[in-house]
Amino acid sequence: MLRTADVSDWRAVLSGAFAQNRLRTAIAVLAIALGVALGFAVQLINGSAVDALAQGVRTVSGDADLVVRGPRSGFDEALFVRFARDPEVAVASPAVEVEARVAGRNDALRIVGLDLFRAAAIQPGLVAETGSGLDMLRPDAIFLSAAARAAFGLAPGDTIALQVGLVDARLRVAGQLAGAAGERIAAMDIAGAQALFGRLGRLTRIDLRLSEGVDPRRFAERHAAALPAGVAIDRPDASLRATESVSRSYRVNLNVLALVALFTGGLLVSSTQALGVVRRRAQFALLRVLGVTRGRLARLVALEGALIGAAGATLGVVAGYAIARIAVRFAGSDLGAGFFRGVEPSLAVDPWALATFFLLGVVAALGGSLVPAREAARAAPARALKAGDEETALSRMRSPAAGLALFVLGALLVGLPPVDGLPIAGYAAIACLLAGTLLAMPWIAGMALARAPVPRSPPSALAFAQLRGAPGQVAVSLAAIVAAVSLVVSMAIMVQSFRSSLDAWLARVLPAEVYFRVPSADTAFIAPADRARIEALPGVARVEFLREELLLLDAARPRVVLLARPLAEADAAARLPLVDAPVARPAGAPPPVWVNEAMVDLYGFRAGRVVALPIAGREVPFFVAGVWRDYGRPQGAVQVDEATFVALTGERNATNGAVWLASGASAANVRDAIRAAVPGGERLEVALPGEIRALSLAAFDRTFAVTYALELAAVAIGLFGLSSAFGALVVARRREFGVLRHLGMTRRQVGAMLATEGAATAALGVGVGTVLGAAISLILVYVVNRQSFHWGMELDVPWVNLALFGLAVVALATLTAMLSGRQAMGVDAVRAVKEDW
């Protein structure tokens, strides 16, 4: 325990250290603040959105013990009778859920049709809070949540127009729901909803409250086997997990990016502290001579780091909250990714998250200070008192053994499967590569500089001699820039690979000239008569219709998309973007199905296997004839031939269509003709492939916009790190510059020497960072993306952009070194050579 005198000693040394390095300390604090702010903001935004989703699930399920759910199109309502009569069920509440398009707006509203009397017992949040409760029995009345009322600007008594099929249905807003304040949701009478949305005789869910003493798990197990195929019984939070899982990988990826920014901030603290220790080596040695123990000295340096971390973390959580508010306001709760439509989160600060990110900031800075602290304690005072001993301080870092061991560990981790759907091993492999490279940097720097050609001019030759003599200092200076460059390079390669693969995929999956679809597959469809009208339009050579369904294969996962379209086995390779050659179906095998990559990862639907799909209430066997690439449905999708689907379901209504034009026909004219040909056709969404491609790529760019911000922040931190390191080195080398001025080097020559050092150091950092980034990009492309989102992509390296980026970083670093050098130029050469111990 510290005595009073000790405390004042510590304060004096610390305040002196911070006062001496005011700018560098401030930059280190800002770097930590940036990392904490980004991480906390991402956590705050996502946490709030997920909380709002959870609230929505709680509202819809109320205090139900179990929920029976099935395909999006619903299941036979006879199932309700079975549960309602079960003596172990206290209350069974049937429901019909649809996503209805609000007329005149590009927005959907979730509508739940309920039996008022049963819902009141289980889902009180979906019962009217204002207005007459009896209105919940009227088929033309609807109750909105507070968020829905605010979003659509509706008050009780107003009329809301919803698109049902291709026509508008008008409902009277009868009041506000008691719960679900943060979610855009509405409730109405179940019979009215069934009639209005074409769900007569069908339900989409049954919420069950069991009688006292009945074990929900055993009840569910007993009933599961007897349920129709594609219908599941599970805890209500299973659907939350399913909804959450769609965005979880994206959220985790953002958090990892923010942590990388924080890690880079930690490196900045490390380089600031390491060079601060080098600079104060003689001062520390004097303290040791005066009787300060090794432990106290180490704790002093660590405490400096912790104080930087605490200051940065405090600033960071405040800034994070501000960033989250701004981001939610301008980019939405999904930061532009489109996962949480209809959710209006209010930012609620979770004290645990706040404490976690505050601690992460402190730990990052403290961690960054540990090696310098250990070094400060280990220095032999007598030797450290001599000038020119700086590199000795860092020479112990030159063994590549620890770095190489981490490379090997990283390589081994790459092959491991995901953990709970997340690429934990992939992230760990990236961390190993990053840490291994940083640990091996002194060795890499030593090797690279030893092999670099020596320039002829004395200033440049001196610069190289200095760098060769001090690879440890070079490595410390470079840590932050290597991390930042590797982050940018890896993300640039991954994003470019993804974008070009997406572009190629769009070209492949959009072969027709005009596309159209119903505005909401829940409530609208293209009937056979409408299909015939469209096919008969002038200018139309061929139309291919498609039916989209949502099937429940696993209650804990989101529903899988089923696409039924004319698809002959022989044409599959030509028409689908298959990732491998199609598998020949053996004689006698069930009908073919083509699955996307997510189905392979999530459900094990590998090519050549026979699998079962719940269609029309029964398990239907299919032969997996091929795997196709799909960037639109990470929850999983399957394609079957329309004839097979019709034979199984009798369903001939379509939801989408693709038109090939007759020779000389105009796409714009055909677009108009389609809208005019079908009753309510003006409701159809009709688009040309170019428009769909542009929209898709714009959505892609929006999704990655936040990552660009994080990358820029990391590069800024990296450059700060280099600047900080150079600044410290310049101060530490004042005597050297003084001597060189005595020996006849002009200010310009000293400046050129520093510029050469800056350029060579940055080039080394950019080179190593690029190689590391390229290695990380392979893990991102082939492991992290595949395990997170279940899609593959072709590697595409943006050579020109990377070259320009590398040159820009080298130029900025050179400029940074030169600006730091001005400090050296400003130091009186005479005074500098006089300063010594």
Next chain:
Amino acid sequence: MLSIRALGKRYTGPRERTVLAGVDLELAAGDYVAIMGESGVGKSTLLNLVAGLDRADEGSIRIGGAELSSLDDDALTVLRRERLGFVFQAFHVLPYLSLAANVALPLALVGVGGDERERRVAEMLAAVGLADRAASFPRELSGGELQRVAIARALVHRPMLVLADEPTGNLDPESASAILALLRDQVKGRGAAGILVTHSLAAARSADRVLLLTREGLRAHGDGS
């Protein structure tokens, strides 16, 4: 070779102070003088003015015919590079260069390269007794050895004038004596002039003449004191 006339230097500021006034000194090639004086009397200031690292307020300094007050910073730097050599109290041998590279540095700056540079470096290292340590680094040397390297560096480019500021201040008496003898022999043997600034009378006696710097200027040590 070195001509100082009526040299004066004042430091301005809240407490204006005259450091040097009426300093005259003439040195010819081969002259080796020691300058002594109380702390704060301006010994180091005088060396800085001669080195072109500071500007005089009065008087003139000519080195090899060049008037320092007429030269800009770059020209002073070139003059320093070509005509002066320095030996410091704290050696100031660059830690990241080998001994040979340290000694070669002034030659590189004046554009002497190739075999000629190697020959002269080898000759200088031999002259200071470090012929077999050319590839060593400063961290491997004792203080006395480091000062030998500094002397070799100060003379390798054949300067007109060598300025030594307390060159034995960091050395033990035995090493100091050897270094002083070496410095004198090398300066005089190579036809250069030398100024040795020191607090030590013993060190000063290694020079041809001992001068005392006072508020009134330079005078021979022992004159009227």
